[in-house]
Amino acid sequence: MIDFRYHLVSLIAVFLAVALGIVIGTTQLNGPVLTNLQNQVAALQDDKRLLEDETQELQTALDRVGSFEQAVGPALVADTLAERSVLLVVGSEEVPAETVEGVTALLADAGATVSGTVRLPAGFGDPANEAALRSYLTGPGLPPGVTPAESDDTGELLADVLADVLVVPGTGSEDAGVVPDPSATASVLAGLEELEVLSRDTSSVAPADFAVLLTAGTASGDDAEERTTAIVQLATALDARGSGAVIAGDLAAVEDGGLVGAVRADRPLSDGLSTIDNADTPAGQISTVLALAAEATGTSGQYGIGEGAQPVPTPVP
Incomplete structure (x- = not known):
């Protein structure tokens, strides 16, 4: 074994x-x-x-x-906006200071005067402010002569009032060329500042012929859609009331939730409101100024480098 x-x-x-x-x-x-x-x-x-x-x-x-x-x-x-005035509206905290400065400098080169700069804080379009805002817009606090259009939409009321006091009526309007009362402009802006709906970056803000709304990135938070809608309503009202308006942003603003993208996705809006998708570059800032000049002739376009965008608009002689 x-x-x-x-x-x-x-x-x-x-x-x-x-x-x-x-x-x-x-x-x-x-x-x-x-x-x-x-x-x-x-x-x-x-x-x-x-x-x-x-x-x-x-x-x-x-x-x-x-x-x-x-x-x-x-x-x-040069001279594309000679003797014209432009209001700057900064619609996002993400807009670089260099973009604001670049557009401002080119507007001066174009012969235009920047009538002031208004900033839209987080409270603009915030549903939490709606009750107090509507009370102000429909109450006795507005200066004489400022009467908002009848609407159940608070955003439309706000856009209408701001357009009344911030831009000079353009060609085709019954009161074309009549400059809004500066005291009414100051009163409305002060009232809205108290409601934290907007703020002023410049010591004074006067009515202008054109408006440039600067934006960047996409809106975020629970009220992102409401805020974007309110800003689009403002840009539309400024464009309709004055000689033209341009929304200038970056490529990120073309994406879902971005202001440029919201306008371009709506054909009726994009047909009458110009947008820029590379305003954070020198080329985009040039496009912004030339787009304003084109707006003066009734021409709107979607300019930049994004999909479907047109090249820099041709200077108007």
Whole structure:
């Protein structure tokens, strides 16, 4: 009979053989596997360096284009808005200060006067403010001569009142060219500031011929849709009342929830209201000014680099 020691020795021999096989196999595989992994890492590092170099080259080229556009911008817009006035409305906290400054400078190059800058805080379009806002817009607090159109929509009431006091009626209106009473403008803006519906970035705001509404990104939060709708209503009212309005934003504003996208998705709106989708660049700021000049002739367009957008509008002679 085979005793226990034989079984024990056999088992030990088997385990030793398995262990030895694992060690030998691992030793044989480690070299090729490790070499292959090292080669892959080296290739990825090379690809990363190439992409970094390409990115740097593209950024350099983009900076050169931007510098060129900044250099030729004043010549392109020169005298296109001579002796006209423009109101700036900043509709988003995400609008860079550089964009506001760039558009302001080009408007001056175009011969226009910026009548003031109004900012729309988070309270603009907020349903929580609706009751107090409607009470003000329909109550005795409005200055004499400012009468909002009858509407159950508070956003429409607000847009109508602001258009009455912020823009000079354009051609085709019964009171074309009649400048709103400056005291009425100041009174309405002060009342709305108390309700935290808007604020003034400039010490004074006067009625203007045109309006530029600057935006960026997309609206967020539970009241995002209501806020976007209220701003679109304001832009539409300013455009209809005055000589024209332009909504200027970035590519993000074309996406769902963005102001530019909301206008472009609505054909009747986009037919009469110009939009810019690259206002955060020198080219887009030039387009903004030229789009205003085109609005003066009754021409609206969707300008920029987004899908379906037109190139920079041709300066009006």
